[in-house]
Amino acid sequence: MLCEAVFRTEDLPGADRFDFWREQVGRTHAPLDLRSEYAADYRAHQRVLALGAVHMWPTTHQSLTYRRTPRLIRQSDPESFHIGIPLKGTNRSAFDDQKEVYGAHYIQLFDSSRPVEVTCSNGAEPFQGIGIEVPKALLHLPHDSMDRMFGQAVCGSDGIGALLVQFVTRLAADTSSYQPCDGPRLGTVLVDLLSALFEHTLDADRVLPxxxxxxxxxxxxxxxxxxxxxxxxxxxxxxxxxxxxxxxxxxxxxxxxxxxxxxxxxxxxxxxxxxxxxxxxxxxxxxxxxxxxxxxxxxxxxxxxxxxxxxxxxxxxxxxxxxxxxxx
Missing domain, CATH: 1.10.10.60 (Homeodomain-like)
Structure with a gap:
């Protein structure tokens, strides 16, 4: 089985759950300002799969808004890309004076060095999604190209996007057939899929009239x-x-x-x-x-x-x- 850590807020008293979740998300991704209407008794579950330098985390949680602010960026910046993939629910993001809404199986990229606000919601039902943390140095794409991808989303229902979603959802569903030494190899596959997806998207944009x-x-x-x-x-x-x-x-x-x-x-x-x-x-x-x-x-x-x-x-x-x- 791959190296995996599991976190559940239900293991703690209700009053401590949201603070625990804030700390956990900060360690998994980067320091964030979190808000939720369910903060008084927050329900959330997260698994963190170690894939070498890449980390993938399937998560289920109640509706949540997180903000990556300039102050938090100055405080700590892991220099990473975060890829969010909703499976049940939507991501509503606000960045650079833009607002976007993406539903299930859309692949959205964020940069730990840039401010953003994202609301993950599925109404009264729990939100489900997969997050991926990739060091910037691993994606060998031009910096200005990745700037254009920030906050944008790619459909995960066809083409390379579908390959990526199928890969991460199958991996998240069952890790029992893998050994810990397989983690870095799977991380390499995941980085290659992400690079191919973003290169394909950027190339498609360049061929527009x-x-x-x-x-x-x-x-x-x-x-x-x-x-x-x-x-x-x-x-x-x-x-x-x-x-x-x-x-x-x-x-x-x-x-x-x-x-x-x-x-x-x-x-x-x-x-x-x-x-x-x-x-x-x-x-x-x-x-x-x-x-x-x-x-x-x-x-x-x-x-x-x-x-x-x-x-x-x-x-x-x-x-x-x-x-x-x-x-x-």
Whole structure:
């Protein structure tokens, strides 16, 4: 049988279970901030299979949200990739201002050096999945390529993805026919499958027509801006950095548009502020609060921009809009 450790929260008093689970997950993967509505009496079970430098852990647990924060990364970074595969339930992840939801048999990659928040849930039923920890040095793929894979998921129902899911689920189901010395060999097979899967995925992305890649990138950038209009630090520089492109390339992407990136951001913010100022339900909200809500921390800057766009100051616009709403 392979070298294996088993952890069950049921072996502890209810009040100690969630803290124990936090410590165990921190040792298995990396220090994490955990939250769960079931924390008062947490039910979880985990097996850790040692496959040489690679570790695989089948797990069953109640719904859970974990966060890998910049502070925790500074505290400890094992320089590893974590691959999560839900078997029953979903992974909802938030990273780099993106949000993704993946269900059973989707293979998702995370980096211990980058912040992320993931919610593993299966409603009222236990979540089941398999985690894999791989030292970065073992996956011989370019760093920028792996950056593009971060948080993304690959379908595990066909092709190389299906081979990987079948391999790990069969291995997790029965290790009785293996000897401890087989662990490193199986780890090598697992790393080879992961490398093949990620190389295949990256190659498929590279063969997309350039126009398709450009349209997809512009769509992602627009969605990123819409989600972050409240942030006064949202600038072309920060947008380019979030998408791993240069600022000059970002401006080239928008050359065919009617306005520059900065002008488009400003217009989006002003349109939302305008909507809030005209909303009777927000009539008691101070104008400076609405301005700050949409990325204008300085009231004078907001007033100047608003007057330039709509021809009158925010206070007068609000008065006229609310009066018209009352009449109608």
């Amino acid at each position: 350039p126009e398709t890649r450009t349209r997809t990138l512009v769509h992602r950038i627009r969605a990123h801006v819409q989600r972050n209009l409240h942030d006064p630090q949202l600038t072309p520089v920060s947008i380019a950095a979030a998408h791993h492109i240069s600022t000059s390339y970002l401006h080239r992407l928008f050359q065919g548009e009617d306005e520059t990136v900065a002008a488009w951001i400003r217009r989006q913010r002003l349109e939302r502020a305008c909507r809030d100022l005209a909303d009777p339900a927000m009539c008691a909200t101070p104008i400076h609060s609405i301005a700050a809500r949409w990325g204008f921390p300085r009231a004078a800057d907001f007033t100047r921009a608003f007057r330039g766009a709509y021809g009158l100051p925010p206070k007068d616009f609000r008065r006229q809009a609310l009066r018209a709403a009352t009449v109608n």
